[in-house]
Amino acid sequence: MFDRRLINNFDWILLAILIFIGALSVINLYSATHSIGSMGGSQVYIKQICWYAIGFFILLLMTTFDYHVLDRLAYPLFFISLIFLVAVLKSGKVTYGSQRWLSLGYFSIQPSEMVKISIIIILAKYFSDLEKTENYRLRDLLRPLILIAIPFIMIIYQPDLGTALMLLIISFSIIIFVNVNWKSIVIFLSIAFLSAPFCWITLQAYQKKRILTFLRPDLDPLGAAYHVTQSKIAIGSGLFWGKGFLKGTQTRLHFLPQQHTDFPFSVLAEEWGFVGSAILLLVYLFLILWCLNIAKNSKDKFGTLIVVGIAASVFWHLIINVSMAIGLLPVVGIPLVLFSYGGSSVISTMAAMGLVMNISMRRFMFQE
Amino acid sequence: MIWRSKINPIEAEIYQKRLKTLTLFVLIVVGVLFVRLWFLQIISGAQYRKKSESNRIDLRDILPVRGMVFDRNGELLVDNRASFAVGVIPEDIKNLDGLIDDISRLIEIDGLSAKKKINEGLRQNPFNAVYIKKGLTRDELARIETNVFHMPGVIIEVKPKRHYIHGPLAAHLIGYLGEIDKEQLNKGGYKRNKVGDFVGKFGVEKKWQRYLNGIRGGQQVEVDASGRRLRVLYQKAAEPGFNIYLTIDKDLQMLAEHSLENRAGAIVAMNPMTGEVLTMASSPSFNPNDFATGMDEKGWKQLVSNLHFPLQNRVISGQYPPGSLFKMVVAIAGLEEGVIDPDEKIFCGGTYSFRGRVYRDWKEGGHGYVDLHRALVESCDVYFYKMGQKIGIDTIARYAKSLGFGSKTKLQLGDEKEGLIPNRAWKLRRWHVPWQEGETLSVAVGQSFALVTPIQMVRFVSALFNGGVLFKPQATKWIEKESKERIFKFKPNSLHRWSIKKENMELIKKALVGVVNEPHGTGTRARLDQIRVAGKTGTAQVIALPEERELAREKDVPYKFRDHAWFVAVAPAENPAIALAVLIEHSGTGGSVAAPIAKKLLECYFEKVRPL
Secondary structure, X not given: OOOHHHHHOOOHHHHHHHHHHHHHHHHHHXXXXXXXXXXXXXXXXXXXXXXXXXXXXXXXXXXXXOOOHHHHHHHHHHHHHHHHHXXXXXXXXXEOOEXXXXXXXXXXXXXXXXXXXXXXXXXXXXXXXXXXXXXXXXXXXXXXXXXXXXHHHHHHOOOOHHHHHHHHHHHHHHHHXXXXXXXXXXXXXXXXXXXXXXXXXXXXXXXXXXXXXXXXXXXXXXXXXXXXXXXXXXXXOOOOOOOXXXXXXXXXXXXXXXXXXXXXXXXXXXXXXXXXXXXHHHHHHHHHHXXXXXXXXXXXXXXHHHHXXXXXXXXXXXXXXXXXXXXXXXXXXXXXXXXXXXXXXXXXXXXXXXXXXHHHHOHHHEXX | OOEEOOOOHHHHHHHHHHHHHHHHHHHHHHHHHHXXXXXXXXXXXXXXXXXHHHOOEEEEEXXXXXXXXXXXXXXXXXXXXXXXXXXXXXXXXXXXXHHHHHHHXXXXXXXXXXXXXXXXXXXXXXXXXXXXEOOOOHHHHHXXXXXXXXXXXXXXXXXEEEEEOOOOOOHHHHOOEEEOOHHHHHOOOOOXXXXXXXXXXXXXXXHOHHHHOXXXXXXXXXEOOOOOEEEEEEEEOOEOOOEEEEOOOHHHHHHHHHHHOOOOEEEEEEOOOOOEEEEEEEEOOOOHHHHOOOOOHHHHHHHHHOOOOOOOOHHHHOOEOOHHHHHHHHHHHHHHHOOOOOOOOEEEOOEEEEOOEEEEOOOOOOOEEEOHHHHHHOOOHHHHHHHHHHHOHHHHHHHHHHOOOOOOOOOOOOOXXXXXXXXXXXXXXXXXXXXXXXXXXXXXXXXXXXXXXXXXXXXXXXXXXXXXXXXXXXXXXXXEOOOOOEEEEOOOOEEEEOOOOHHHHHHHHHHHHHHXXXXXXXXXXXXXXXXXXXXXEEEEXXXXXXXXXXXXXXXXXXXXXXXXXXXXXXXOXXXXXXXXXXXXXXXXXXXXXXXXXXXXXXXXXXXXHOOO
């Protein structure tokens, strides 16, 4: 049963990229948190090493099966992740004013991370099942839109605007990638806008406030606006070569809030300068392009769409997180996947990368 | 296992095309990030680097705690209390007008001057706190504190504030603080001080400023963008100032000030054997607490425009005609010069005619036949008119000066005055007219030109009773470091020894005992039952002209024409422990006004020091 070609086609380059990013992440987290010291901050980078260890194990696990089983598992997986979401809303741990975490005894997980992968799989399945030569029509999109809307609304109610929007962006990346006609998209967007006020009145006051803060960060001068200023100072002050490892002053002074989850890029840019941030961007660029290449080489529509979805996820996380750090976008709680600290994020991304590797390894299994 | 490709060729082609477009899109977007990064880190990088560095570490002062002041028995007179001030770090202000509005909604502030100050601070050092209001009340503090996190840039600072426990008690001796002025900053001796510091401006606070001040500490504080302290990186503790023990006795001081009852006047007591000042009271007084956080203009104007000059320490700066007290000086001069025979009796009929003018005795009808002893006890003017004229003004002046008048006692507590001992040369120099013999008569009874200060007077009687030693009056018993190590200890400092025959001094001393203890003595109201008090009354006439003096004898004399009441005393006469001088301005005669006060003080002193 075991095909030797699986070993021969193992994507060592993808693994190398992931190890490289993982190493950068741990080193950067060490710098970002070492000064917290007695407050338990020194454990953050060690925890991240653990997450990466688990992540690589899961990555390997994800390569062991033929990804076509996901074709059948797409809906069950989706429903499981929805159940987790409901559980979070019912009993989730509240951090930073919203319920995102589900406590499972020793650790907490963020079900919205699971949702991101399962929505990619379910969309890939849906579109690969449709055999079409012309553009998709609006009615073809009805089912995927409903599938997206369910977790989207649930995540909005947490409220976790950032993740909800990310879910939307990733899904739309897939929808736009498959051949949808523009008219359908315009109609859909109009409906979405018209229903927005409807959603609004059902929200709690604190949820509304969070949304407003998201849209207008200047309403929160001690929060978001201030974070951006500090982040820009940190990045800008890195100059070309950076201040040196552990020498970042903005970092050490904790001018940057959430620097290990939301602003790790600022820490890196301050300490390693333009050189360091450019290298990080190039590594991510390489990762994304490598994924797109895998998508290109996959002779299977289902595989192609999954890889495109995952590549889109990495791409948008990168763009939004970095843009937020350099002041191009408002501050959203979007981590830089693989680089930010976070168990759920690292593990789910590594699982997704395992899927990419799985697809990459099995590209030979198709005949023209 | 081989699968058939699940993608049809047409779709596959579209996908290949789209993947190319996607790749291009990714490259463009990441390219935008690169451009932005280049802009941030390379083009405006230096600017951000500067910002990151200036925000990083803030140097903050730790103000030293000023030394405390105690009385001779270790009773606390001056300490420090916490005072809360609300300030702003100009750099951290987002919207100045809004912030001032916010603050003025919470507490009463002068918005305009606050804005002015902040704008000035913004230009000079935007990271230095500008204080908007000092000495917050509990209420104000609470209101600011609960809102401080909504007002970025606003800080609450705890500062030590000088606290004079008994308010105006010994205010002239202790002195007060004030914000350091430019002159002081440029002058040596204030090297440890900075703009805005409060330093001693008067009295002991000024004299011992360098010991009281302590040494400023500092800390390197990490500060975030709102000016909030995150942690202290480095700290050098402030060293507290040294504690000062004064020679005064709090209870005696309190009684003295109480006895003055807000009348203008001065009371000074000292140990005649050492020069330790036991009491130094000047009235009217002021409350040095009013200066502790900076006095407002109105309060200051009120103080300086007061006709009774509350800021003047009358003990050392008040110059008064000595009145009959001067008869002691004339007596010593006469005895030493052999002009006065102590046993010679002179008839006093109440008036003395000299060169066509009549000089009156204070007692109508006169004292009859008086010798030196009687003349001093009953304070006979006619006796001294005659003796003074015989001795001559220049001799009197010479003796007065050698006895310690006309020069400072060097107490060094501010604006000490010399007083005035007139002679012929002075008259010519000062008034460009020759001395008139009649003026010698006036000087002989302590009127007209001669002026003395209470501290000179008490030093004089002290010397008279200690064998002729002029001690430098001192008010500091010791200065103590926190470790209890004493860096200064009181030592009697004899400036000068009189060259006066002992028997002559004994004659005067005997007379002074008589003043208080003999039936016709003028100072009998200072008599104590178990302790022999020696004293001398004096009534200093404010008006020099005889005609006006006539008028002044009438009732309802206007305040400013009334006589000053003097009394000096030493007790116990045979073994002196305390000498004092009491002066009450425009209050009447020494015997009736000043002597009873002296009695009360002596009672208090002996009750406390040697219970009767």
